[in-house]
Amino acid sequence: MQETKILWADDEIDLLKPHILLLNDKGYDVTTFTNGNDALEAFGKAHFDLVFLDENMPGMSGIETLSAIKNLNPDVPVVLITKSEEENLMEDAIGSKIDDYLIKPVNPKQVLLTIKKLIDNKRLVSEKTSMAYQQDFRRLGMTLGDRLNYEEWIDVYKKIVFWELELEKLDDPQMHEILTMQKQEANTQFTKFIEENYLDWIKNKDTAPLLSNELLKKKAFPHINDTTPVFFILIDNLRYDQWKIINPLISEYFRIDEEDMYTSILPTATQYARNAIFSGLMPLEMEKRFPQLWQNDDDEGGKNMHEEAFLADNIKRNLRKDCKFSYNKILTFEQGKDLVDQTNNLLQNDFNAIVFNFVDMLSHARTDMQMIRELANDDAAYRSLTLSWFEHSPLWDLLKKISQKKVKVVITTDHGTIRVKKPVKVIGDRATNTNLRYKQGRNLNFNAKEVFLIKNPHDALLPKINISSSYIFAREDSYFVYPNNYNQFVNYYNETFQHGGISLEEMIIPVVTYSPR
Structure with a gap:
């Protein structure tokens, strides 16, 4: 992990040596100054992750230094350290976009807590979220191996969406890739579940969701x-x-x-x-x-x-x-x-x-x-x-x-709707519909392992265009492609959002x- 660089300006910086030594021991790189002018000059030349400013310094005050630093880089958090809790001072500080403030005398624990809140918080949240998902990943993996009922599938899908939204906040491509693979596996198993149960649901309302x-x-x-x-x-x-x-x-x-x-x-x-x-x-x-x-x-x-x-x-x-x-x-x-x-x-x-x-x-x-x-x-x-x-x-x-x-x-x-990624070849006559996730027609030619076939549409309470019509449905993230113009079709529709088939x-x-x- 890259070392966190801190700029600390205080006209009584010598009195803060115990604090500086403690931060050094904790792995933080602290650069000190006794006035705002020098601090501002250093800030303009080097990268810092966090700034501590004494409010009452000779020359440029803490508020003035704060404002100048924010003009140079508004994204770097700045903490004002002051002896005063006067309302107008706090209003000036907040107006200058202060990120936090400490009241003198400060103790080392306060300083550490502030650093963790402003600098380490994102990292700590990221680590905790990743660890929690890794634990849930194993539980979800074991769950997907079971024969789940419909209510359990709802719980699985809700859990996957929860982690999608949580991991979205993190810059962790590896975690995203793991979740994507787990979601694909869940969709594979869910498709099998639908193929085994859907027609029974249509036949018997009492068993259906x-x-x-x-x-x-x-x-x-x-x-x-x-x-x-x-x-x-x-x-x-x-x-x-x-x-x-x-x-x-x-x-x-x-x-x-x-x-x-x-x-x-x-x-x-x-x-x-x-x-x-x-x-x-x-x-x-x-x-x-x-x-x-x-x-x-x-x-x-x-x-x-x-x-x-x-x-x-x-x-x-x-x-x-x-x-x-x-x-x-x-x-x-x-x-x-x-x-x-x-x-x-x-x-x-x-x-x-x-x-x-x-x-x-x-x-x-x-x-x-x-x-x-x-x-x-x-x-x-x-x-x-x-x-x-x-x-x-x-x-x-x-x-x-x-x-x-x-x-x-x-x-x-x-x-x-689902983002489709896997082209599946299907051949049909001119009467076959154009939807990418289901086909209705006669004389459909396909690989039976790649589709869910309903041979008699009336079993699913679906109309027939003619007496020999059947329906096929795309499974998981696949989509139907005709062999002619295959490459052009794939280039146009791959990674698009489609509906009509079977997915969570x-x-x-x-x-x-x-x-x-």
């Missing part, structure tokens, strides 16, 4: 009453880790009543998962109940154009009373501003469903635009862009506005209920 088609019935409709408007806010394509980084802002105005996770149906694509949420039906059931509204992969036009009609039918089936509701889909900033302006009208409804499409558009823009690729070049940057959007979004304005009222807010998503990120997603503070 909460799926998309029952989300409103179980998590939103029970809050509807005659006195409290319910806001059901769906942020399209929002992963659990992205919710974790916007939640601290939300929690300034709302308290969490319930934090839960639910499972997106397959395919984890907007056309299927979000329609299932609003209709309260599985895709095959939608096709049968709404033959004029349901859109298959090969149909022309938008695939999520009838959510309001699906929601109206869902409310009618599941609520035994009149329910005044609204549905709004926000695709642009201006639409969001217009919605915020309509807040008072929304508060007159029993139930307000609002879809915000920004995160989904961000993932698509990252695929299509080089600039966005560079801004969101990894998961940490993707999270950061999401937070930046949220902080300046009409959604945040809306939440702050309704936090002043008696409301109930449910925030969720329809599916997550796509399938285990948040649903959180809030009340105003």
